[in-house]
Amino acid sequence: MAGEASSGTFLQGLERGLAVIRAFSAQAPSLTLSEVARDVGLTPATARRILLTLEQLGYVRTDGRQFSLTPRVLALGWAYLSSLDLGELAGPYMEELSAATRESCSIATLDLPDIVYVARVPTSRIMTVALGVGARLPAYPTSMGRVLLAGLSSSELDVYLANMQTEQLTPRTVTSASLLRAAVDQARADGYALVDQELELGLRSLAAPIYNSRGRVVAALNVSAHASRSTPESLCEEVLPHVLCAADHITTALKHRGHL
Amino acid sequence: MAGEASSGTFLQGLERGLAVIRAFSAQAPSLTLSEVARDVGLTPATARRILLTLEQLGYVRTDGRQFSLTPRVLALGWAYLSSLDLGELAGPYMEELSAATRESCSIATLDLPDIVYVARVPTSRIMTVALGVGARLPAYPTSMGRVLLAGLSSSELDVYLANMQTEQLTPRTVTSASLLRAAVDQARADGYALVDQELELGLRSLAAPIYNSRGRVVAALNVSAHASRSTPESLCEEVLPHVLCAADHITTALKHRGHL
Structure with a gap:
């Protein structure tokens, strides 16, 4: 443990280093030392040590x-993605689902208060990087969020509902x-969730x-469709059976694989 | 700097924490404390502090x-992806390239000794998650690796060549x-690289x-094709002009965008 002290068992240097990595974004692809210090809430000396460490390790360049x-x-x-291994396992079922419904489909997991995309099959060949793997959306106005929230324990759901920050994204x-x-x-009782233009007008x-071998909800599978191409009724009649079937296949594949 | 000491400016806790995250993989999706300690080369006490810190921060669960x-x-x-922003910027050109050549195309950057995929447009709708964004391949037997290596300074290339670990992946x-x-x-002189079944038999x-505004190679764009659908000659005659044109467009778009 030479040269490594911290309060209790918590490693503050690690926390701060991860916070520095997260300070970079599309809006801030490059930052000066003082910008990093300000954004993360560090002294310039601490920010400097973290940046130099990250540079030495090859995660940062300057x-x-x-x-x-x-x-x-x-x-x-x-x-994380390779340890989840869900993309590869679920890929063929997602392909089938997307082909059968002619709509794009995705898998997300929960990282409260958000859902995080871990696999996606777009409909057209247009690359929608903006909703690619790693993209985040708030849980409350999304169908995947609803079924993932339905998989929480009641105390976890209470905490989420008590603290959630919501926004009137659409009139719905x-x-x-x-x-x-x-x-x-309702989503828990139904075994699915339909969200009608709550995230964005025109999007259903x-x-x-998707369950693991212990019956815990570990992910959600969705199909999203332009409102112009669907009604809530047509989605339930024509698309829902395919979604349930694919989710079931992926759950079964996960069971056979064992981990998660 | 309360509770945070280290040798010189280097934060060992940060280095070790990142190494612990990287210890997880498809082969090792979950690990015990002693497995983490062994794999990363830490004492169990240190591994424990890192895992508990990562758990407290929400990056690890147990x-x-x-x-x-x-x-x-x-x-x-x-x-990183959102800060690089290359996928989004390059997306339309990659789509065009893939449509014109009817083959899948990718963009990768260099993280020696590997190349790392940062964007990919697959040909068919079959999701090849195994080569999705973040996937890594060794630089030496890949066409993107060759053009990225050609962009290194001569001293960087010397270091790579002196230390590289190669494997006879195919007879070629x-x-x-x-x-x-x-x-x-040759790749530097030609402005492109053709690799013929050196990574995998049947794959050319x-x-x-792709250059940044200072003329430095920052990424590589490729098209890969099954050997049954192409000869080296047909690739150079029919596919190469499209690849060069798309790479040129992406370089120009990067210049206009400014950063990188």
Whole structure:
């Protein structure tokens, strides 16, 4: 433990280092030392030590003034995705689902208060990087969020509902805790969730849960469709059976694989 | 700096924490404390502090015995993608390239000794998650690797060639440092690289460099094709002009955008 002290068991240097990595974004692809210090809430001396450590490890590069992340950072997210291994396992079923419904489909997991995309099959060949793997959306106005919230324990759901920050994203967005709880209960009872233009006008989405071998909801599978190409009724009649079937296949494949 | 000491400016806790995240993989989706300690080369006490810190920050979860990563980890790796922004910028050109050549195309950057995929347009709708964003391949037997190596300074290339670990992946794989240097020099002179079944029998690939506004190679664009559908000659005649044109468009778009 030479040269490594901290309060209790918590490693503050690690926390701060991860916060520095997260400070970079599309809006801030490169940052100066003082910008990093300000954004993360560190002294310049601490920010400097973290940036130099990250540079030495190959996660950050600098021209002397501006710092930016390197592709090595992808190895961190990749560790999660490959350990989840859901994309590869679910891929063929998602392909089938997308072909059968002619709509794009996705898998997301929960990282409260958000859902995080872990696999996606777009309909057209247009690359929608904006909703690619790793993209995040708030849980409350999305169909995948609803079925994932339905998989929480009741105390976890209580905490989420008590603390959630909602926004009236469209005139249809459910923002009250009691109505959202009812929608989540409904999703649990139904085994799926339909969300009709609550995230974005013109977008309807249908999701079903994926379970691990212990019966816990670990992910959600969805199909989303332009409102112009669907009605809630047509989604339930024509798309829902395919979604439920694919989610079931993925659940079975997960069981056979064992982990998660 | 309360509670945070280290040797010089280097934060060992940060280095070790990142190494622990990378210890998880498809082969090891969950690990015990002692497995983490062994794999990363830490004492159990240090491994424990790191895992508890990561758990407290939400990057790791545990059932008390087994530890695994959470989707929050994607907030680290994928912050890079959004900051690089290459996928989004290059997307339309990659779509055109893939449509014109009817083959899948990819963009990768260099993280020695590997290349890392940062964007991909598959030909068919079959999701090849195994080569999705974040996937890594060794640089030496790949066309993108060759053009990226050609963009290194001569001293960086010397270090790589002196230390590279090669494997005879196919009967055609170039594994000697002198032949590889010749291939990299050729790629630099030609402005593209063609690799013929060195990574995998049946796979040919053609790559061209993408430059930033300072003329530095920052990424490579490739098209890969099954050997049954192409000859090296047909690739150079029919596919190469499209690859060079798309790489040129992406380079121009990067210049206009400014950063990188």
